[in-house]
Amino acid sequence: AEAELLERRAHFFATVQEHYFEEPPRIERGWRHHLVDTRGRVYLDMLNNVTVLGHGHPALSDAVHRQWRRLNTNSRFHYASVVELSERLARSLPDGLDTVFLVNSGSEAVDLALRLAWATTGRRDVVAVEEAYHGWTYASDAVSTSIADNPGALASRPPWVHTVAAPNSYRGRHRGAEARRYGPEAAERIAELAARGTPPAAFLCEPFYGNAGGMPLPDGYLEQVYAATRAVGGLCLADEVQVGYGRLGTHFWGFEQQGVVPDVVTVAKAMGNGHPLGAVITRREIAEAYRSQGYFFSSAGGSPVSSVVGLAVLDALRDEELQANARDVGGHLKNRLHELAHRHGLIGAVHGSGLYLGVEFVRDRTTLEPATEETAAICERLRELGVIMQPTSDRQCVLKIKPPLCLTRDGADGFVAALDDVLTHGW
Numbered sequence: 269a270e271a272e273l274l275e276r277r278a279h280f281f282a283t284v285q286e287h288y289f290e291e292p293p294r295i296e297r298g299w300r301h302h303l304v305d306t307r308g309r310v311y312l313d314m315l316n317n318v319t320v321l322g323h324g325h326p327a328l329s330d331a332v333h334r335q336w337r338r339l340n341t342n343s344r345f346h347y348a349s350v351v352e353l354s355e356r357l358a359r360s361l362p363d364g365l366d367t368v369f370l371v372n373s374g375s376e377a378v379d380l381a382l383r384l385a386w387a388t389t390g391r392r393d394v395v396a397v398e399e400a401y402h403g404w405t406y407a408s409d410a411v412s413t414s415i416a417d418n419p420g421a422l423a424s425r426p427p428w429v430h431t432v433a434a435p436n437s438y439r440g441r442h443r444g445a446e447a448r449r450y451g452p453e454a455a456e457r458i459a460e461l462a463a464r465g466t467p468p469a470a471f472l473c474e475p476f477y478g479n480a481g482g483m484p485l486p487d488g489y490l491e492q493v494y495a496a497t498r499a500v501g502g503l504c505l506a507d508e509v510q511v512g513y514g515r516l517g518t519h520f521w522g523f524e525q526q527g528v529v530p531d532v533v534t535v536a537k538a539m540g541n542g543h544p545l546g547a548v549i550t551r552r553e554i555a556e557a558y559r560s561q562g563y564f565f566s567s568a569g570g571s572p573v574s575s576v577v578g579l580a581v582l583d584a585l586r587d588e589e590l591q592a593n594a595r596d597v598g599g600h601l602k603n604r605l606h607e608l609a610h611r612h613g614l615i616g617a618v619h620g621s622g623l624y625l626g627v628e629f630v631r632d633r634t635t636l637e638p639a640t641e642e643t644a645a646i647c648e649r650l651r652e653l654g655v656i657m658q659p660t661s662d663r664q665c666v667l668k669i670k671p672p673l674c675l676t677r678d679g680a681d682g683f684v685a686a687l688d689d690v691l692t693h694g695w
């Protein structure tokens with residue numbers, strides 16, 4: 269029956285919708301950081317960057333159930349929950365970031381953020397970072413420079429997209445302490461674009477370098493790049509879709525790690541714990557500038573059901589102190605992964621913060637030759653051992669660790685034991 273369902277899937281889906289695993293388990297239910305397949309096999313979910321509260325959260329399902337029974341409707345109507353959700357988002361952000369648009373996904377949020385910048389500045393050019401992913405709608409796809417997620421990214425890049433180097437302190441152009449040069453170089457590029465007569469409408473990046481498997485940006489990076497962007501009249505866009513909502517452990521928002529305040533913030537994924545919900549939060553004058561040129565309406569964005577989901581997620585994150593848990597369990601997990609790195613030469617580095625970690629596999633610690641095939645095989649083997657995990661980065665040689673934020677130390681230790689087993693006995 270499993271093989272037959274996979275065949276039917278392959279029949280109705282294009283290959284671009286392929287699964288990571290050769291034989292994907294059919295997941296039927298989950299609780300906290302566990303998943304269970306149709307055969308009753310239990311897995312540790314180390315991959316899920318959406319379900320921050322964990323699977324099967326009762327407060328969330330109760331809230332959804334109650335609201336669905338009462339009312340769900342087109343977001344054009346007036347109801348309290350959408351106002352409350354917007355207020356809670358604005359209160360979690362620095363003063364001034366208090367005008368909220370509710371959408372259904374990260375791609376839509378990034379698309380709208382770009383439109384806000386275009387409308388406010390009357391310009392078209394945008395500066396993005398190499399090896400980034402921001403979504404698949406037209407505008408968000410254009411600024412998604414990662415070839416792993418989109419092999420055609422370079423060929424299809426429109427002329428208004430300009431890029432600066434991926435601020436990768438492990439294997440980029442500037443490594444270790446030299447990574448401090450990325451900021452001034454990006455600032456210079458922005459000034460250069462302005463001098464050429466194409467000052468950017470916006471600079472966009474994740475405030476924590478996600479696609480590389482979770483690396484903090486070099487100290488001062490956003491401060492330098494934001495200053496350069498503002499000096500030429502552009503807006504600073506922070507894509508918090510993956511890194512916001514406490515995952516980094518140290519702060520609720522990723523940009524707080526860099527001590528900056530963006531002009532536009534995009535959020536999704538964690539915001540709905542798997543329910544389609546996203547937002548763009550900006551300053552009033554930016555939103556109003558858009559009013560004169562653009563249009564906004566999202567049928568289901570911030571609907572009554574979506575809004576109660578958004579509120580229940582924020583309540584649970586607060587009541588269960590999940591950001592603190594991400595810091596505690598993430599710190600513990602990172603230490604344990606560093607121990608593994610002492611014993612297994614394949615581990616080139618352990619990146620990350622809180623429960624956004626990356627284990628980068630290399631064939632050689634000097635040349636940093638990416639262990640791409642090994643990483644794929646390790647993920648397959650981990651799945652056999654009951655851990656769901658997938659590779660990331662443009663070289664697909666990093667284990668991207670983004671479990672639900674309710675992960676326990678025991679869960680983290682279970683993952684480390686499985687990885688140790690695979691690295692010791694082979695994949």
Ligand code: PMP
Pocket residue numbers: 372373374375376378401402403404474478507508509510536537
């Ligand atoms: N921005 C970032 C940083 C993302 O990681 C993603 C999704 N991986 C998106 C935007 C797009 O979000 P969605 O898949 O909800 O459209």
